[in-house]
Amino acid sequence: MEIKNFNKYKLKWNIESETVIKPGLETIQAALQKLGNPQDKHKVIHVAGTNGKGSTIAFLSALAKEHGLSYASFTSPSIFDVHDQIQINSIPVTEKQMDEAFLHMQKRGISGMLTDFELLTVTAFVVFEAMELDIVFIEAGMGGRLDSTNVMKKSVAVIPSISIDHTNFLGDTIEKISWHKAGILKYNSQLVIGSFIEPAKTVVYKEVEDKKANVLEYSENFHINNHQYTYKEYSFSHLNPQMIGKHQQSNMALAITALLISGFKLVESNVQTAVKKARLPGRMEKIRDNLYLDGAHNQASIDALVKTIKENFFNKNIHFIVGILKDKDYVYILRKLEEIASSFEFVNFQHERALNANILYKHCTHSEKSVTLDAFDVDLLNDFENGVTIVTGSFYFIAAFKEKTGI
Template identity: 80%
Template sequence: MEIKNFNKYKTKWNIESETIIKPGLEMIQAAMQKLGNPQDKHKVIHVAGTNGKGSTIAFLTALAGEHGLSYGSFTSPSIVDVHDQIQINGIPITEKQMDKAFALMQKRGISGMLTDFELLTVAAFLIFETMELDVLFIEVGMGGRLDSTNIMKNSIAVIPSISIDHTNFLGDTIEKISWHKAGILKTNSQLVIGSLLEPAKKIMYKEAEDKNAGVIEYDKNFRVEKERYTYKEYSFANLNPQMIGEHHHSNMALAITALLISGFDLAEPKVQVAVKNARLPGRMEKIRDNLYMDGAHNRASVDALVETLKERFPDKQIHFIVGILKDKEYSVMLRKLEEIGSSFEFVNFQHKRALDAKVLYNLCKNSSKVIKEEVGEVDLNDNSEYSVTIVTGSFYFIAELKEKTGI
C-alpha cells in the first residue's frame, strides 16, 4: 500500500477505493458535489511542477507560521504515514480527525467512487472545511490538469520547475508535460513560475492568455540578488535559507510572491526568520555530519542533488545508499550519481513499484557496490569510513528506512 496506514480507515469505515492511478476529475467532482464542495471554502495556493513543490510549500508554511497565519497543507508522499500528508499549522492531523472525515464520506456514499489518492484528497478538504484557516497550501500529486487536487474554483497557481517525469501518464515531451502542469491555472487568476525552459514557458503564457490570467515570472517580474528579494514595491533583504542547494533561493522567492499576491502582508524581519527556519524532510536533510537523505527521484532532481554535492563536498568521497521505483529513469539517474559516487549500496524496499536492487547493481559501473536484500540490513551507523553518505532514489525508500532505523 502506497499510503501508509490509510487502509485501516478504509477497512474501519467500509469504504472501497482503487489503488491504481486514474487521471481525471469527473469522479472526484461528483464525490465533492455529494459532500457540499468543501474545497471551495478557503483561499488556496496550489503548487505543481516536476521538482521544487515540497521546498516551495516548506517556505510557504514557514512564512505563514511566522506571520501568525493559520493554514492547512496537503502534500505527498508521506514521511511517516498518511497523517503527516495533511497538516494544520504544521502539525499532522489526528486519527480522530481522519475518522470524522471518513464517517462523513461513508454517510454520503463515497465508497467505490474514487482511487486512494482521490479519497485522501477528499479527506483533506473535509478536514480543512471544519476549521477557520487563512490559507491552504495544496501540492499536486502528479501532473496538474487532471490531478485530483485540481478541483477548486479559485486558487493562486505556483510552478517551480518542469522537466521529464511520469511520461506514461503525462507524455514524453516538455510541451506535453507543461500542458498538464499549466492546467492548475484558474480563469482570471495568477500563475507564479520559476525559471522554466522556453517551450514550457510558452505553454504557460498560452494557458494564461486562454484564461485571462496573469503570469509572474522569476528573474523577470521578481528576483533574488545578493540575498535580497524584490517584486514591485516589495523588498526584503538578508534572506538566508538554510536548505542546501541554490535552487531553494528561487523556490523561496516563489513562496514569498505567492503570499504577497494572495493579499497577505509580509514583514521583513519575519520573512528573514521564516526562510532561515524552513525545513523539508528528505531534501538534503542532514541526519548528522556525514549522513544526508535526499528524495531525488527523477532526472532533474538527481541533477540538482549532484550539483549540490559537487559544490558542498568537492573533495569528499561519497557513498550512495539507493532505492528507486521501477517506473523512473533509473539508468539515467544512476549514470549521474556515478559521476561523483565512490561506492554504492543498492537496497530492496517494500513498495509495489520498487525496482529490484539487482537491476541497479548490474547496471552500476562502479566496482565498489553491494546489494542489501531489505531495508533492515542497512546500517546507517556503519558509514564512518566514508566522507559523506547520501541516501537517495525515492521518498518511499527514505520513509521506510527512517521507520526501520528510528531516525
C-alpha cells in the first residue's frame, strides 16, 4: 500500500523498504537499535483500538496546545500525503525535517530492513528525537501488540474501542482482536479504556493483571455527566466538543484522563477551549451546513455514523456519496446506510484496493442510486431540498475526494 509522497524520500536518500504488511517487531527493533532507540526519548501516550484513535489524538493535541505544551503526533492513514502523518504542534513535518531524518537513517544503514510502514514509524521517531517535546502521541497502525508503533519501553496506553476489523491479520473474533489491542500495554504502566463489550473487557483485564498494570475505565473510574468530567479530585464543567456524535464524549474523556495520569496539570478554562477547538479531518468533518465527510469503513464506525446521523439530522434527506475498499464488508456498510438513505452515489477512486463503484451499485437495494466514474465528476452543487450530503466509505476515498474536488 503506497504512502503518498513517501517514495520520493526513499529514492532521494537511497533507502529501500518493502510495500507489504509484516506484523512483528524484531526487524523494527533492530533498526531502532542502530539509530540509538529514538522512540524512548520522550514521554508517550500510545493509542490503539478499532475506532476513536484519531479523535482521541485530536483531543489530546488540542488539550496539549491550549496548555502550552510542546507535543508531536504520528497518525495514519494520511489525508493528503505522508507529511500530515507526522506533526509537530499540529503542523505537518516539513521536507527539510524529513530530509534530515532520512540522512540520519541512511548513515546508520537501515536500508532494506523494513516495510514501508515500519520505515515511516522509524522516521517519525527520528524526527521527534531531534526536538524537545513535553509529550508524543502515537497512533497504532493496525492491531497493537505486533504493530510497528509498539516499540517504546514505557507509555500510557489508551484504547477507545474494540470491534471486528482487519480480520485477515488480527483474527476473526473479538477475543483475538482484543489480545492484539491490549498488547500495547507495558509492564507496571497505565491503561485508559472506553466502555467495552464483555469478551473484549475480559481479555483486556487479563492483560492488565499479567502486566501488573493499572486500568481506568470510562463510566467506571472517570465520567462525563451533563457536560462535566470527573475523575478523583478533578472536575471540569461545561465541556462541549464540536466533533459530532455521542461517542466523542468518551474519546474526549479518555484524552483528558490520559494527560492527567501522564503528570500534566490541566486548567478548566483551557480544557473547555480545547475540546471546542478539537477537529479531525474525515470524521464528520463539516465542509458546509449540508456537507460532511466521514471515513467510516468498518462495522463499528458505520454503526456510529448511522447513529450520529439519526441523532443530528432527524427528518433530513440523506444523500450518500460512497467509495469503499474491496477488502471491507461493503454489504454490511450498504445495509446500514440504506436504513437512513434518501439516495446513493457510488464513486470510483484511485487506490490499489478500491472497490469498483458498479459492484456497490449492484449490491445496493435502494431505488435511488447512481454511479460516478471519477471523484472529480461528483456534483457538489446539486443541493437537494432539506438535504444533507455525507461522503463516506474509506479514509482513502475521503483523501481522493478532497484532492479531486478541492474542498
